[in-house]
Amino acid sequence: MNSILTYEDACDIIKEHFKFINLKITEVNIPDSVGKLLAEDIISDIDMPSFDNSQMDGYAVMYNENIREWNITGEISAGNFKDIEVSGNQAVSIMTGARLPSGADTVIPVENVIAETGMIKLIEGIILKKGSDVRFKGEDIKKDAVAIPSGTLINTSNIPLIASCGYNKIKVFESLKIGFFATGDELVDINTIPVNDQIRASNLYSLTTLIKELKMTPVNMGIVKDDKSQIKDTVNKAIESEFDILITTGGVSVGKYDYLKDVIEGCGFETVFWKVKVKPGKPLLFSIYRKSDRNILYFGLPGNPVSAFTSFLLFIKPFISELYKYEPQKRFKAILEQELTKKDKRKTFVRGIALINNSTLNTPLCSVRKAEGGTQSSGDMSSLSNANCLIIFEENVSKLNSGEIVECIMI
Amino acid sequence: MNSILTYEDACDIIKEHFKFINLKITEVNIPDSVGKLLAEDIISDIDMPSFDNSQMDGYAVMYNENIREWNITGEISAGNFKDIEVSGNQAVSIMTGARLPSGADTVIPVENVIAETGMIKLIEGIILKKGSDVRFKGEDIKKDAVAIPSGTLINTSNIPLIASCGYNKIKVFESLKIGFFATGDELVDINTIPVNDQIRASNLYSLTTLIKELKMTPVNMGIVKDDKSQIKDTVNKAIESEFDILITTGGVSVGKYDYLKDVIEGCGFETVFWKVKVKPGKPLLFSIYRKSDRNILYFGLPGNPVSAFTSFLLFIKPFISELYKYEPQKRFKAILEQELTKKDKRKTFVRGIALINNSTLNTPLCSVRKAEGGTQSSGDMSSLSNANCLIIFEENVSKLNSGEIVECIMI
Numbered sequence: 001m002n003s004i005l006t007y008e009d010a011c012d013i014i015k016e017h018f019k020f021i022n023l024k025i026t027e028v029n030i031p032d033s034v035g036k037l038l039a040e041d042i043i044s045d046i047d048m049p050s051f052d053n054s055q056m057d058g059y060a061v062m063y064n065e066n067i068r069e070w071n072i073t074g075e076i077s078a079g080n081f082k083d084i085e086v087s088g089n090q091a092v093s094i095m096t097g098a099r100l101p102s103g104a105d106t107v108i109p110v111e112n113v114i115a116e117t118g119m120i121k122l123i124e125g126i127i128l129k130k131g132s133d134v135r136f137k138g139e140d141i142k143k144d145a146v147a148i149p150s151g152t153l154i155n156t157s158n159i160p161l162i163a164s165c166g167y168n169k170i171k172v173f174e175s176l177k178i179g180f181f182a183t184g185d186e187l188v189d190i191n192t193i194p195v196n197d198q199i200r201a202s203n204l205y206s207l208t209t210l211i212k213e214l215k216m217t218p219v220n221m222g223i224v225k226d227d228k229s230q231i232k233d234t235v236n237k238a239i240e241s242e243f244d245i246l247i248t249t250g251g252v253s254v255g256k257y258d259y260l261k262d263v264i265e266g267c268g269f270e271t272v273f274w275k276v277k278v279k280p281g282k283p284l285l286f287s288i289y290r291k292s293d294r295n296i297l298y299f300g301l302p303g304n305p306v307s308a309f310t311s312f313l314l315f316i317k318p319f320i321s322e323l324y325k326y327e328p329q330k331r332f333k334a335i336l337e338q339e340l341t342k343k344d345k346r347k348t349f350v351r352g353i354a355l356i357n358n359s360t361l362n363t364p365l366c367s368v369r370k371a372e373g374g375t376q377s378s379g380d381m382s383s384l385s386n387a388n389c390l391i392i393f394e395e396n397v398s399k400l401n402s403g404e405i406v407e408c409i410m411i
Numbered sequence: 412m413n414s415i416l417t418y419e420d421a422c423d424i425i426k427e428h429f430k431f432i433n434l435k436i437t438e439v440n441i442p443d444s445v446g447k448l449l450a451e452d453i454i455s456d457i458d459m460p461s462f463d464n465s466q467m468d469g470y471a472v473m474y475n476e477n478i479r480e481w482n483i484t485g486e487i488s489a490g491n492f493k494d495i496e497v498s499g500n501q502a503v504s505i506m507t508g509a510r511l512p513s514g515a516d517t518v519i520p521v522e523n524v525i526a527e528t529g530m531i532k533l534i535e536g537i538i539l540k541k542g543s544d545v546r547f548k549g550e551d552i553k554k555d556a557v558a559i560p561s562g563t564l565i566n567t568s569n570i571p572l573i574a575s576c577g578y579n580k581i582k583v584f585e586s587l588k589i590g591f592f593a594t595g596d597e598l599v600d601i602n603t604i605p606v607n608d609q610i611r612a613s614n615l616y617s618l619t620t621l622i623k624e625l626k627m628t629p630v631n632m633g634i635v636k637d638d639k640s641q642i643k644d645t646v647n648k649a650i651e652s653e654f655d656i657l658i659t660t661g662g663v664s665v666g667k668y669d670y671l672k673d674v675i676e677g678c679g680f681e682t683v684f685w686k687v688k689v690k691p692g693k694p695l696l697f698s699i700y701r702k703s704d705r706n707i708l709y710f711g712l713p714g715n716p717v718s719a720f721t722s723f724l725l726f727i728k729p730f731i732s733e734l735y736k737y738e739p740q741k742r743f744k745a746i747l748e749q750e751l752t753k754k755d756k757r758k759t760f761v762r763g764i765a766l767i768n769n770s771t772l773n774t775p776l777c778s779v780r781k782a783e784g785g786t787q788s789s790g791d792m793s794s795l796s797n798a799n800c801l802i803i804f805e806e807n808v809s810k811l812n813s814g815e816i817v818e819c820i821m822i
Contacts (some may be wrong), residue, residue: 030601031619031629046793051608078714079596079637081608095512097597097714099608140791141784148796157822160716161792163601163613171686185490186508190574197492197510202574208442209567218442226490250425254581303489303508305571323767352428381459381572385559390569411568 004275006395007347010284010315013272017288020295021244027175033154035215036172037324042148045166047138052100053078055133059106059113059120063130066226068122076101080373091120100134108134155324176320179238180207180247181221183260186249186305189223191365201379203249203252203301203308210312214320216330219243226251228263237266239289239296246296249318250303252283260300269298277395278316279346280307284315306384310349313390313411330410332356332389335366340393340400347395351387355410368408386411415686417806419759421695421726424683428699429730431706432655438580441573444565446626447583453559456577458549463511464489466544470502470524470531470650471515487512487791493767502531511545518544536758552623563738589732590649591618591658592632594642594671595714598661600634613658613792614712615718621723625731630654637662641675646678648699650707656727657707661714671711672696680709687726688806689717690757695726717795721760724801724822741821742766743800744781751804751811758806762798765819779819798822 005013025039054060061070070091074084078097085102086092093103100107108128115118123127141147147165148158154172162170187201188194196227201223211218219241224234231251238246250273265271269287276284285300303312318329332355341349354368368391373382389408393400400406416424436450436776465471472481481502485495489508495515497503503512511518519539524531552558558572565573565583573581598612599605612634622629630652635645642662649657662671663685676682680698687695696711712722729740745765753759763781779802784793800819804811811817 030616031623034620034624049610050605053608077596077637078610079598097595097610114481123786135791141793147793155822156617156624158701158718160613160618160720161619161796163616164611164716166604166611168602185488186506187490190577193577194461197464198491199460199508200575200577202571205441205574206567206570206575209445209570209812212442213567215443226488248691305575309568309571378476381575382545382552382558383743385569385572408606411566 005273005275007276009312010273010276010278010286011318011411014286014297014315014319017272017297018323020288020290021047021176021297021323022294023323025171025176027169028172029169030159033162033170033172034156034159036154036175036341038150038152038154038170039173040171040172041146041150042162042165042167044141044143044145044147046164046316047143047229048140048164049135049137052105052134052136052276052289054094054096054098054100054107056107056109057096057109058094058109058133060086060094060100062087062103063106063128065197066090067130069119071119074101083284086308093171104128105134109133115286158304165184173324176216176244176323177219178207178211178216178240178247179219179221179243179351180204180211180249181224181234181238182303183224183226183248183250185226187223191267192383202305203303203312206305207247208311209248210309210317214317215324216320227261231260231263232267235264235269239267243296244294244295245316246289247301247312249308250300252285252300263341264298264300268403269296272336274300275347278314279316279342279344279348280304281311283344284311286315294315305381306351309384310390313409314349317327332408332410333367333405334389334391335405336391336400336402336406337367339402340370340391342393342398345396348393349390349409351383351407352389352391353387353390355390356410365405414686415693416684417604418687418689418725421687421689421697422464422729423683425697425726425730426733427710428683428708429698429734431699431701432708432729432734433705434483436582437585439583440580440600441578442650443571443604444581444583445570447565447568447586449559449565449581450584451582452583453560453573453576453578455552455554455558455575457554457575458554459473459551459575460546460548463516463545463547465507465509465511465518466506467518467520468507469505469518469520469544471497471505471511472502473498473514474479474517474539475499476539479631480530483528485512486761492802508723516545520544533713543630562736575788582736583670586627587620587734588628588630588653589656589657589658590620590630590652590654591615591622591660591672592635592645593714594635594637594647594659594661597636598636613716614714617716617720621720621728623708625728625737626735639670642671643672643678646675646680650678650744653705654707655705657700657709658712658723658727659710660712663696663711663713675709675711680707685711688757689725690753690755690759691715692725695722714720716792717762720795721801724820725760743777743798743819744816744822745777745802745819747811747813747815747817748778748780749815751781751802753804753809756807759804760801760820761804762794763800763819764798765800767799771787779817 077095155314190200223408230288270284274285287298289296301308371383488506602612605652686697698709700707712719762782782794782798
């Protein structure tokens with residue numbers, strides 16, 4: 001496919017290809033399970049609670065509508081069960097969470113009685129109900145019942161239940177292994193002071209953190225010179241490394257020195273598309289390597305730090321998020337504070353600062369403006385660093401007016 | 412202070428005491444810096460870009476309004492700078508990102524010319540502007556300028572700039588060291604099958620994951636019997652361990668076996684308050700240990716798994732989030748789908764399920780209902796596991812009607 005795709009069409013195609021990723025299953029300890037996708041049903045090995053117990057500090061009795069005074073015959077606290085039996089006007093002093101004595105079916109909270117030596121009286125006006133303030137065996141969940149179904153994205157609120165069901169390790173879907181390298185003769189490691197026309201390979205760090213933020217596994221393959229055989233060797237190493245996704249930066253624009261597409265195809269990848277009508281990030285090479293057991297999706301991102309960053313945000317992150325049932329990319333509408341113009345027909349993502357009040361989901365429209373610092377050039381990192389969103393500037397629109405309502409994507 | 416506080420008053424008091432936490436500074440590698448609070452200004456050690464360069468694949472020329480044809484005298488790509496000089500009608504073929512030759516101040520994009528052997532002609536109608544498609548030295552950020560100020564919560568969008576400024580490690584505020592243990596004779600490790608009146612100590616796992624989710628450092632001190640001297644020894648160990656926060660679960664209600672308050676005070680902690688008018692979680696012991704170099708905040712949470720979980724969410728998480736400038740706890744308004752009643756005057760947090768559409772911040776009011784599973788008893792974990800929010804049921808309100816707008820806190 002050689003035509004230039006729209007952003008939406010490119011996304012549809014990428015989404016379809018994410019189906020070729022085979023998720024593997026792994027086991028993790030409970031403290032490491034939050035944010036993972038459950039790959040088995042969590043089944044309780046016990047009734048919960050596993051015994052009738054008191055919800056309050058008070059007195060356990062056998063309910064009888066005619067009795068309002070009881071003799072205290074014993075005392076039970078959580079973890080110190082005594083096999084006492086109660087009936088008639090007998091009561092056992094009981095602590096919150098403690099197991100009910102035999103015969104008892106009702107708890108009277110301590111604040112509802114007048115206690116005298118060895119006995120208690122129900123306070124005038126208090127109506128006792130059978131079963132009140134008791135948590136009955138199995139009331140929360142029954143033994144062998146599914147407590148949490150497979151496919152659930154594990155949140156902290158699932159943890160008490162998982163920990164109580166008798167699991168030590170749980171099965172979850174493994175994170176994707178995402179390898180990447182940066183191509184370019186101009187690139188030097190960030191620990192080097194660049195001279196002449198060198199620039200620091202910041203993309204390797206952007207990708208590492210973007211991938212880590214999605215709880216995936218980044219594999220940094222470093223800087224590779226604009227040299228066909230070096231690139232080829234690195235791509236072949238990536239194929240052997242069983243990555244789910246391979247990402248490169250640089251070498252995908254129309255310049256004479258940009259021949260990554262040929263090398264990638266030479267290594268056995270099929271080109272799906274290689275241009276999208278967006279800015280930043282028009283040159284985007286998307287390919288797939290098909291193996292019997294595991295496919296590799298390939299994204300050739302532009303080399304400019306801002307283009308590489310936003311391309312990951314726009315073309316890769318949404319589909320990883322969808323695969324792992326993460327919260328979708330946040331989009332919101334905002335009032336544009338200034339006029340924006342463009343000559344280009346491409347769909348443009350302008351680095352913006354929105355005055356978002358995160359404390360509420362029911363935000364009224366906030367205002368948004370271009371992020372300050374440097375310029376909006378694809379290479380300028382200050383404005384990206386200052387931005388908290390991308391303002392969407394649609395394909396065939398050349399001007400957005402001040403006061404107009406625009407759609408934004410949260411960074 | 413012995414009176415029962417409102418939730419709001421308790422929060423105000425806790426907030427004040429968080430000021431006594433002394434944040435320490437540590438160094439991290441760039442890939443580990445996202446979500447950390449920057450503890451130094453990030454200053455660029457170079458101009459960015461560090462040389463005038465081309466924004467496009469095209470031709471570098473010295474601008475002259477009268478010239479529309481140039482002879483090609485050389486070629487430069489990124490990382491392969493050649494010290495060519497251009498003037499008059501000379502042009503150098505140049506790739507995106509490549510350094511401009513001496514004399515050149517303007518780039519003509521490849522699509523704006525007709526190329527012939529050894530020369531180019533500007534296409535009819537194209538107007539050339541001086542400086543167009545050039546990124547000038549220092550235009551993004553100047554050498555020695557502050558790129559990112561201290562105190563910034565580092566996001567992935569800051570990473571390209573940080574990596575380009577010449578930092579290998581950066582100074583950030585250290586995460587809080589939060590120790591915790593669970594008290595109760597009834598508790599057994601989660602790997603054990605509970606017998607008689609035993610229950611699994613799920614709270615240790617809830618706290619581990621809740622603390623990890625906030626990027627703080629959890630230190631699990633395990634299960635401690637309801638035994639004064641064992642608890643005292645463990646609290647003393649916690650004091651020696653230089654925790655910023657100590658949390659216990661259990662042993663704080665009015666039951667005769669609940670004497671944690673005395674032990675905590677005996678170890679040198681000052682009780683700030685120990686009861687709050689909320690449900691779940693009324694018994695909440697809040698104390699402070701004052702040392703010359705580092706103070707310890709102490710939270711004695713209830714032992715019930717749901718109470719312990721929501722107490723962390725309501726009384727601890729918001730203040731850690733504030734200290735580290737995290738996004739505040741999400742609150743939103745929703746339409747209640749069913750009638751809710753309560754007898755208690757306490758402010759109640761009902762486990763709820765809201766049909767939130769996370770894909771937009773400008774959500775219209777969503778609907779919310781009680782989370783299903785088990786009961787709303789403080790000990791029942793199924794409904795917590797199914798919940799995605801807490802519905803706020805105010806102090807002196809006894810009934811919420813179906814269709815009423817309620818405020819919710821996202822879990």
